Amino acid sequence: MVGNISRRKLLRTVPVAGLAGIAGCTGGSGDGDTATETSAETDGNTDTAQSDSGNGGGGSAGSVKIGVIQPLSGPLTYYGQQSLWGMFSGFAYKAGTDPIATAESGTQTVTVGDVDYELVIRDTELSADKAQSVATDLVQNESVDLLFGATSSAAADRVVKNVAKPSGTPMMVGPAASASITASSETCTDSVFRVNENTAMDARSGGKYVASETDVNAVYLLGADYSFGHAVVSNYRSVLEAEGIEIVGEKFVPQGYSEFEGLLDNAAEAGAEGVVGGFTAQTLPALITTFINGGYDMRLFGGFATEITNTVIGQTLQKALGKPLTKEKIAQQQFGPFTTRYHWNQYDNDINSAYVDMHTSTYGKVPDLLSAGQFTAASALVQAVEESGSTEGADIAAALRGMTVADTPKGNDGYTFQTYNNQARSEMTIADPVPTTDEWTDQWGAAIMPSAPVARIAADEVTIPSDSPDMSCRL
Template sequence: MDLEKLSRRRVLGALGASGTIALAGCTGDDDGGDGDDGSSDGTDSSDGSDGEDGSDGGDGSDGGNGSDGGDSTSEDLSGTLRIGVLQDFSGQLAIYGAQGSAGFYSGLAHKADDDPLPADAVDAGDYSYPVGDIDVEIRARDTQFAPTQAQQLAEELVTQDDVDMLYGVGNSGGAISVINSVVDQAEVPFIAGPAASAEITAGEGTCRDLVFRANENTAMDARSGGVYIADQTDVEQIALFGADDAFGQSVVDNYRTVLENRGVTIAEERAVPEDLDQPEWTGLLDEAQNAGAEAIVGGFTAAGLSGFFSSFLAGDYDFQMFGGFASRLTLGVVGNALQGALDDFSNEALQEANFGPFTTRYHWNQYDNAINDQFVDSHSNTYGVVPDLFTSGAFTAASAVVQAMNEQGEVSADAVVEGMSGMTVTDTPKGENGYTFQEYNNQARSEMTVAPVTVTPDSQENWPAAIMPGEPLNRVSQDDVTIPAEDVNCDLS
């Protein structure tokens, strides 16, 4: 396919699909694969741009590491907390594991008023980090993006390493396995993330007193994106495609609920294997257009993007695309394709083609506050990249753990559980008190942002993708993006 021959309308429409909500999440595949080229561990800067950071949210260059950690650690509170960190350091989406671990380390660093663990700690290993007089011992393990590996490592961490709690898992299938096979048996608290399936904290099969999640989930994506589609566009019929796994199903289910409640008809709905080849994809897209769909949302991670993206570009479809900003891995793929397809690769061209706006869970330039400024500066200096999609939730998870122990006056797993239940987290990248754990299901709610798609300026350091979110256009409140208590299949309150 010659991208140079594609019309601007079709290219921009297709790229909207590749930036949809699904691409911001995780899958439930049982094998890890060999990893996407270039995803690495996410700790090195690859854009090599010179000059000052030109992002609107600020890179926190004047924030330094001298920020107040909020509820600072009590001087007389001491002890050891051992945390088993389960992240994908070598699988097909190792960049997610980098965000999950580096963000968590940054949250601890903020509470300690110090630099985070170095870049080489974004890998399997044993690390120690003091937060005041609290010794946090990290036992980081590589899940290789495989649910069976996540479960096995979680079992070993509990039985052999005697960890007090577990944090992590990048795919929803792995997180669910850990909950059902380890949390229930060992009665050890677990903070899930970046795994994004809403079912983890909304379904009776996994909702537990011991299970928490600070990271935003697919329901929050869908509710903010769905409200935009229903209220701000003329779309009356839409196609929903999702990966045939826990993540994809969650994307589709939550989009369907929001859109149908607001009068949008679902013209076509499909659960699609991640490894579907291009001819099969073409048939599915043809069916969606024949069914009258005016728009399409695709619930896929970067692993399932290729066939969907290529087939749409090769076809002649009139779909309008909506969705959410993905991480730098996917936005890098999308931006490179745009650069190759458009003679005029500019913000004006993107705006004229109505490419966006999209929703974002978090990106470094969407929040202008002292905590985020310090976070962006420290994270960039330590890991060579600005904080990305999952790093705010990871930061908040660590911040909440320390806050819970401070408030409970005890260094223990019990203190973490007691303290985090219903907690409003003081120190978060979305600002002071930016996340609140819901008492009915231990899912943290936080606001979402709507922003245009813009070309990454040469002055933007440490963001290795040709496109990025622009100046925020709108905020969707935390109350409007969360699944209400009456709609979840559990009640912990």
């Protein structure tokens, strides 16, 4: 219908009311509501990181304009920062240069070979409404080739349904972790991708380990009452029941909830031998503090959290157990083991070593939980441009489908996009919480850190299978 007119040029000429109608012309889905018109945010300073190495290129030249949406203010600013740091590091690795140092709204450009990657960064303030409005502005007024973000699963869900799908704009979701984003027919589309690990990967790896390697036979499930928490509980329930573990109860509570004593008492009275907590940093510290101080005869397990949560956990352990912390003191609390999507000390390869070095040199911190997925997403976009020889969003999306990403912190070819839902699968590890070693105290501010892996769960075992009743995505 649009002939040889590029999607970017087309969007410049179409008013907001016509946004949903573009999908049929550009290959996107027409599902979802029409995006809401907003005014553009003010750009910050523009910095350019140029590569002298000449890496990449693959015959392609030109520019790719990427709309990046992350929370850079509000209660989870650190999540947005580490997401940008990971993305910046992925582009820098491909370019052979240093990462962009500032994580703030504005426009940044990284050059890889003969291609400029223009990153138009917007703050979502951890709000789904704000995420939708800035994403709409990026598509309507900035004419981006693709979208990249967000941290909140609720925000990512809203942007996919109301902006990316109606406009046909390819989107790289992340680090939002709700499994439904790439499992539900409502958000799944052939132009929506995710590299970052998700809640199903947490559950399928952690649940299998708990069932086979611990003495836990009955579990109580707790989760935040929104998409992320529901996804955690749903996926753990499916995996644990399939492994023969009894679910003796479940409860959802608001984000920021802190009165966990009664809930943990209920879990104990129901006969639970283990508790899963499906929470982010807004709620998880309160659960763990209550668990440790309450002396419950249950095991607490789930996913290994970020530095900000581990800082609170470490402080709580020190108060309860005294200083110095030891492996033995922590183990006696039945605390863990935990699944890790990624932490800096879980993978020993040249790419991860280079990544840890550039990240600590630039940001003063080791890469954290969300980092490897964001690094790999940037790496995948560069690889897609090189392999397709094109800077058009539709061509980049076509190259991403089924791609095995070459350069990743989990090693060469560490992530592969599944053809049935565009979710990348990758190996997961299981680790115990241990005292932070002297080597990392300057770059990791928590008193505890992940141990060396106690188990590795293969990539083909951790994602929702195409024939699962939990997978309604059909590309």
